Amino acid sequence: MARNVADAARKFLLLGQCVPTVKQNAAKIRVKRLELDENLLMYFKKDEFFYCHDPSKICKTGDIVLIQALPHKLTKLITHEVKEVVYPFGDVTDPVTGKKVAKERYREDIEAETKLYGKLDSTFDYNKAPPRGWQEGKKDFTSKPTYTKFHVFDENDPYAI
Amino acid sequence: MLRSVTSSIIQCRGIKHQVKIKWVRPEYVPSYKPEKSGDLEPISSFPPDTLGKDYALSEEIKDAPEAVKKIFSIAHLGQKEYNVLVKNDLMERVKRHKYDDHTSESRIARITGHIRCLQLTMEKYPKNVKAKQTCQELIDRRKQLLKFLRQYDYKKFEWILEKLNIEYKGHPETYNKLSRKESLRKLTEMHCDDIRNKKLNDYRNLLESQQGPFLKEKLEALKFIKSEQMELQLPVTVTDQDIKKVDKQLEEWKIKDEIKQQAKKKKRSVLLEDSE
Numbered sequence: 001m002a003r004n005v006a007d008a009a010r011k012f013l014l015l016g017q018c019v020p021t022v023k024q025n026a027a028k029i030r031v032k033r034l035e036l037d038e039n040l041l042m043y044f045k046k047d048e049f050f051y052c053h054d055p056s057k058i059c060k061t062g063d064i065v066l067i068q069a070l071p072h073k074l075t076k077l078i079t080h081e082v083k084e085v086v087y088p089f090g091d092v093t094d095p096v097t098g099k100k101v102a103k104e105r106y107r108e109d110i111e112a113e114t115k116l117y118g119k120l121d122s123t124f125d126y127n128k129a130p131p132r133g134w135q136e137g138k139k140d141f142t143s144k145p146t147y148t149k150f151h152v153f154d155e156n157d158p159y160a161i
Numbered sequence: 162m163l164r165s166v167t168s169s170i171i172q173c174r175g176i177k178h179q180v181k182i183k184w185v186r187p188e189y190v191p192s193y194k195p196e197k198s199g200d201l202e203p204i205s206s207f208p209p210d211t212l213g214k215d216y217a218l219s220e221e222i223k224d225a226p227e228a229v230k231k232i233f234s235i236a237h238l239g240q241k242e243y244n245v246l247v248k249n250d251l252m253e254r255v256k257r258h259k260y261d262d263h264t265s266e267s268r269i270a271r272i273t274g275h276i277r278c279l280q281l282t283m284e285k286y287p288k289n290v291k292a293k294q295t296c297q298e299l300i301d302r303r304k305q306l307l308k309f310l311r312q313y314d315y316k317k318f319e320w321i322l323e324k325l326n327i328e329y330k331g332h333p334e335t336y337n338k339l340s341r342k343e344s345l346r347k348l349t350e351m352h353c354d355d356i357r358n359k360k361l362n363d364y365r366n367l368l369e370s371q372q373g374p375f376l377k378e379k380l381e382a383l384k385f386i387k388s389e390q391m392e393l394q395l396p397v398t399v400t401d402q403d404i405k406k407v408d409k410q411l412e413e414w415k416i417k418d419e420i421k422q423q424a425k426k427k428k429r430s431v432l433l434e435d436s437e
Contacts, residue, residue: 020331062311062312089312089315090311090312090313090314090315090316090318091314091315091316092313101313102313102314102317103313103314114257114258117257117258117259117260117261118258118259119257119258120256120257120258120259122253122254122255122256122257123256123257123258124255124257124266124316124317124320124321126316129316129317129319129320130316131316132315132316132319134319135319135322135323139201139319139322139323139326139327139328139329140318140319140322140329141328141329141330141331142311142329142330142331145331145333145334146330146331146332146333147333147334148333148336148337148339149187149339150187150339150343150344150347150348151184151185151187151344151347151348152185152186152187152188158328158330159330161330161333
């Protein structure tokens with residue numbers, strides 16, 4: 001019985017968010033859950049972290065992904081694998097209409113408004129924009145965790161603050 | 162119990178550490194400095210005879226005499242007009258339309274212009290507390306705006322970093338104060354990791370160098386067994402596939418080994434050149 005439950009639990013898919021990590025061959029996923037405090041009879045939020053196998057590097061920092069437990073542990077750390085990216089970070093699609101959204105407005109509407117005012121050359125164009133990741137490690141340092149600078153090394157690490 | 166007894170008998174305060182690690186405390190950098198705030202570009206420069214922003218729109222100034230133009234140039238109007246031009250220049254880079262001054266990109270651009278002006282002020286007058294305070298507030302505000310922009314529109318976020326020449330670094334997990342003990346601990350950990358990795362690498366190299374001779378031996382042995390079995394008319398247990406497999410492995414190893422040897426030679430030559 002217990003074994004069946006454990007097997008069933010292993011097949012569960014978990015929804016979590018990818019967080020920055022130093023590990024190069026794995027993704028670190030944070031799964032948010034609520035935990036019942038039996039004394040207070042109140043739920044408190046609890047974060048769990050899973051290191052997930054992601055050989056083709058489909059998920060980037062901030063993405064909401066589905067993960068599943070591996071049948072066997074890959075390493076001491078890596079216990080899960082990334083199934084699919086559900087919501088890519090910063091690229092929201094409205095589930096009802098299927099249109100792209102920026103904050104609380106459709107991108108179409110924003111563009112229409114800009115056209116009414118008179119579009120300039122400096123306007124940002126979504127169609128011409130390259131996919132996410134072209135500034136990674138150049139000006140956008142979010143893929144790895146930052147830390148307080150604690151020593152003067154020969155090479156300057158941009159992730160040290 | 163035992164630990165407390167041993168520590169009281171053996172004095173460990175005076176023991177010198179075997180590991181030679183020298184800790185260099187990173188120099189304090191004020192947070193308004195460009196390297197901390199993430200501004201990769203200095204303040205935009207204009208020639209001193211550029212007209213002020215509003216005066217340039219005037220019709221009369223176009224055919225006015227030189228002296229009048231000089232009066233309405235930024236060299237004459239002062240730093241305030243210059244700063245207006247700086248903000249305008251940055252906003253022009255990202256503006257959606259002519260009347261755009263409230264969208265996130267133009268706000269970030271305007272704040273960036275203001276920050277760069279204040280950084281210039283701070284360089285001239287490092288004791289100006291008001292400027293320092295405003296600068297810090299604006300840097301925090303800009304970081305917050307960039308954080309929000311990153312959350313709902315990643316493509317635009319990257320584009321704006323490129324256009325305005327700003328760096329964005331995420332917040333660290335904890336803002337702990339720098340201490341000697343913790344830094345030394347981290348350095349020692351790194352030192353230990355280095356030693357372990359070096360030993361592991363050496364052992365891997367040793368094992369890999371032994372692979373070639375072993376494979377050669379195995380190939381010969383397999384061939385010998387097969388010929389013997391054929392000769393004595395016993396059931397043949399060694400197939401051609403086995404031999405081919407070993408042959409393939411040996412060839413792969415040879416290619417790998419050659420690459421390694423070349424890398425070694427290169428390293429040696431570089432070292433020799435350096436010593437000369």
